[in-house]
Amino acid sequence: MxxxxxxxxxxxxxxxxxxxxxxxxxxxxxxVGLTVTCGSDLHFIDGYLPGMRPGDVFGHEFMGxxxxxxxxxxxxxxxxxxxxPSFVSCGECWYxxxxxxxxxxxxxxNAALQQPVLGYPGGGIYGYTHPFGGYxxxxxxxxxxxxxxxNCFTVPDDVTDVQALFASDALATGYTGAVFCDVxxxxxxAVFGAxxxxxxxxxxxxxxxxxxxxxxxxxxxxxxxARAQGSEVxxxxxxxxxxxxxxxxxxxxxxxxxVEAVGMxxxxxxxxxxxxxxxxxxxxxTDRATPLREAIMACRKGGVVSVLGVYxxxxxxxxxxxxxxxxxxxxxxxxxxxxMAAMLEHVQAGRIDPTPLATHTMPLEESVEGYRLFxxxxxxxxxxxxxx
Amino acid sequence: MSGPRDTIASAVRGAVQGVxxxxxxxVGRRSSGAQQTLTVGRPVDDVAAxxxxxxxxxxxxxxxxxxxxxxxxxxxxxxxxxxxEPVEWRTTLEEGGPSTAFPGSSVVLRWSDPADASExxxxxxxxxxxxxxxxxxxxxxxxxxxVPDLAAGAMALTLGYRARALLMTxxxxxxxxxxxxxxxxx
Ligand SMILES: NC(=O)c1ccc[n+]([C@@H]2O[C@H](COP(=O)([O-])OP(=O)(O)OC[C@H]3O[C@@H](n4cnc5c(N)ncnc54)[C@H](O)[C@@H]3O)[C@@H](O)[C@H]2O)c1
Ligand SMILES: [Zn+2]
Ligand SMILES: [Zn+2]
Numbered sequence: 001m002x003x004x005x006x007x008x009x010x011x012x013x014x015x016x017x018x019x020x021x022x023x024x025x026x027x028x029x030x031x032v033g034l035t036v037t038c039g040s041d042l043h044f045i046d047g048y049l050p051g052m053r054p055g056d057v058f059g060h061e062f063m064g065x066x067x068x069x070x071x072x073x074x075x076x077x078x079x080x081x082x083x084x085p086s087f088v089s090c091g092e093c094w095y096x097x098x099x100x101x102x103x104x105x106x107x108x109x110n111a112a113l114q115q116p117v118l119g120y121p122g123g124g125i126y127g128y129t130h131p132f133g134g135y136x137x138x139x140x141x142x143x144x145x146x147x148x149x150x151n152c153f154t155v156p157d158d159v160t161d162v163q164a165l166f167a168s169d170a171l172a173t174g175y176t177g178a179v180f181c182d183v184x185x186x187x188x189x190a191v192f193g194a195x196x197x198x199x200x201x202x203x204x205x206x207x208x209x210x211x212x213x214x215x216x217x218x219x220x221x222x223x224x225x226a227r228a229q230g231s232e233v234x235x236x237x238x239x240x241x242x243x244x245x246x247x248x249x250x251x252x253x254x255x256x257x258x259v260e261a262v263g264m265x266x267x268x269x270x271x272x273x274x275x276x277x278x279x280x281x282x283x284x285x286t287d288r289a290t291p292l293r294e295a296i297m298a299c300r301k302g303g304v305v306s307v308l309g310v311y312x313x314x315x316x317x318x319x320x321x322x323x324x325x326x327x328x329x330x331x332x333x334x335x336x337x338x339x340m341a342a343m344l345e346h347v348q349a350g351r352i353d354p355t356p357l358a359t360h361t362m363p364l365e366e367s368v369e370g371y372r373l374f375x376x377x378x379x380x381x382x383x384x385x386x387x388x
Numbered sequence: 389m390s391g392p393r394d395t396i397a398s399a400v401r402g403a404v405q406g407v408x409x410x411x412x413x414x415v416g417r418r419s420s421g422a423q424q425t426l427t428v429g430r431p432v433d434d435v436a437a438x439x440x441x442x443x444x445x446x447x448x449x450x451x452x453x454x455x456x457x458x459x460x461x462x463x464x465x466x467x468x469x470x471x472x473e474p475v476e477w478r479t480t481l482e483e484g485g486p487s488t489a490f491p492g493s494s495v496v497l498r499w500s501d502p503a504d505a506s507e508x509x510x511x512x513x514x515x516x517x518x519x520x521x522x523x524x525x526x527x528x529x530x531x532x533x534x535v536p537d538l539a540a541g542a543m544a545l546t547l548g549y550r551a552r553a554l555l556m557t558x559x560x561x562x563x564x565x566x567x568x569x570x571x572x573x574x
Contacts, residue, residue: 018566020566021566023562023564023565024559024560024561024562025558025559026557026558026559072558088561090553090556090557091557092429092556092557093429093556093557094427094523105553105556106549106552106556106557106561107553107561108549108561109561109562109563111545111549112539112541112542112543112545112546112549113542115542115545121549133561133563134563135563136563136566144566146561147557
């Protein structure tokens with residue numbers, strides 16, 4: 001089959017690779033319908049996150065049709081149109097049975113690579129670095145999905161392929177982050193980053209009862225999307241201080257919760273940013289963590305900072321702000337399986353619509369160019385969707 | 389100046405060595421051994437049954453080798469990093485109950501070569517006891533295998549992790565023969 005492979009830092013190619021097959025009895029194989037770029041891929045494409053191997057098929061946000069089922073698969077049937085959260089859940093372990101599927105205790109074949117860094121390894125993910133399992137990714141014609149009955153969610157007829165696609169990750173992540181905000185009716189939630197994840201976090205926060213959402217970014221087309229979905233916006237390049245802009249918009253009190261949806265490639269302004277950029281350029285530091293610091297600064301006292309952006313071993317963390325402001329920090333890789341039923345209901349009811357994230361759709365053969373557009377944020381690209 | 393790759397790689401190496409070192413202190417044996425403790429959400433009897441079953445242990449070994457048993461005599465062929473020649477290791481499985489070395493343990497399984505009485509003899513020890521708060525079984529895997537260049541801490545974790553996966557889900561997570569790094573002609 002054809003697939004998009006990582007051959008090295010900033011070196012991607014569409015190549016012919018072996019078709020996946022059923023290996024374990026709970027596996028299914030999907031014919032990939034749609035698969036999409038994610039900000040998380042940029043971390044290893046740019047070489048900030050180690051653990052890829054040349055020839056790795058990547059991609060972890062996808063939907064498709066079931067074409068093969070293993071001997072122990074009962075609920076999922078050949079022909080089902082399904083969406084699949086990015087992390088592999090077993091449905092049986094302590095974490096999976098308590099709504100934390102990305103923390104699964106059994107699905108990471110390379111757990112021993114992750115344990116030294118995390119203490120306790122997390123679950124596997126499709127098409128990511130090898131410490132996350134080394135599973136084949138979704139930027140391909142077919143993909144193997146372990147524990148098909150746990151991870152394949154049938155898409156209702158009135159939910160489109162594109163909506164189902166984003167329920168796999170961008171929406172699943174944004175929704176998870178909004179749930180972390182513990183939204184009370186009427187709350188104000190600020191979101192740093194208007195990528196797929198941030199836009200979905202804002203939409204989810206409103207669906208969960210937030211009175212106002214304020215999205216911070218610098219890209220006009222993304223801020224337009226945020227506005228169109230009902231958020232107020234701050235262009236951080238157009239204000240002297242994002243902090244003051246947020247204070248002014250919230251009567252001097254600050255947002256009740258702040259979602260950080262940028263991650264380690266985040267841009268920033270000011271002196272700290274210059275220092276961070278310099279350290280990162282010479283690889284003295286893996287991340288700048290500028291948006292994380294800004295999110296922590298922006299949150300009102302006693303509020304929640306929900307961190308969705310992915311960081312490495314960030315070398316300076318403003319703990320004093322967390323303690324002295326009495327903040328709650330919550331973070332996780334998305335809990336898509338836990339929230340899937342609720343997310344699909346919100347989509348069906350029109351309260352959340354991920355469709356506008358699909359600014360570019362193209363054949364898989366053009367996916368190298370798709371990643372370029374996505375990475376450079378060219379041509380208003382929010383997400384490049386591939387049709388294998 | 390080292391890059392993030394180096395930083396993380398050395399953090400990983402350091403941590404692996406750290407684990408191995410700790411085990412040396414805790415268990416009071418050579419520091420080449422390693423110990424990894426995991427909670428398995430199944431009763432002690434079920435976990436013990438898995439470890440007594442050579443077919444299940446073979447599954448847990450995966451790419452690390454294979455094992456055949458004739459009664460309590462288990463013969464292992466363990467993959468050696470960087471070599472095609474497996475290391476053969478003939479052992480006897482001894483089973484004990486509560487031991488003084490592991491207070492409160494319910495089952496202790498120990499594979500070792502009875503012919504090797506030296507202080508530094510290789511062994512694989514699995515200790516099972518009831519986990520706190522009714523969470524199932526606390527499974528301790530301690531190993532010191534006759535395999536040169538083995539990342540023993542990683543091996544102990546992998547064995548224990550796969551045994552747990554097998555008990556919890558009926559299968560072992562794997563990307564073999566289908567790793568994400570593909571070898572097909574391009
Ligand atoms: N936790 C999870 O499960 C999970 C899942 C998916 C993605 N992610 C992470 O979420 C993050 C966002 O993903 P995405 O796909 O939306 O990425 P993206 O690259 O499309 O979006 C990031 C956005 O942040 C903006 N930005 C940069 N610096 C900023 C700053 N200082 N303040 C405000 N905005 C700033 C950029 O302009 C861009 O619009 C990434 O770090 C990704 O790894 C996490
Ligand atoms: Zn993602
Ligand atoms: Zn699990």
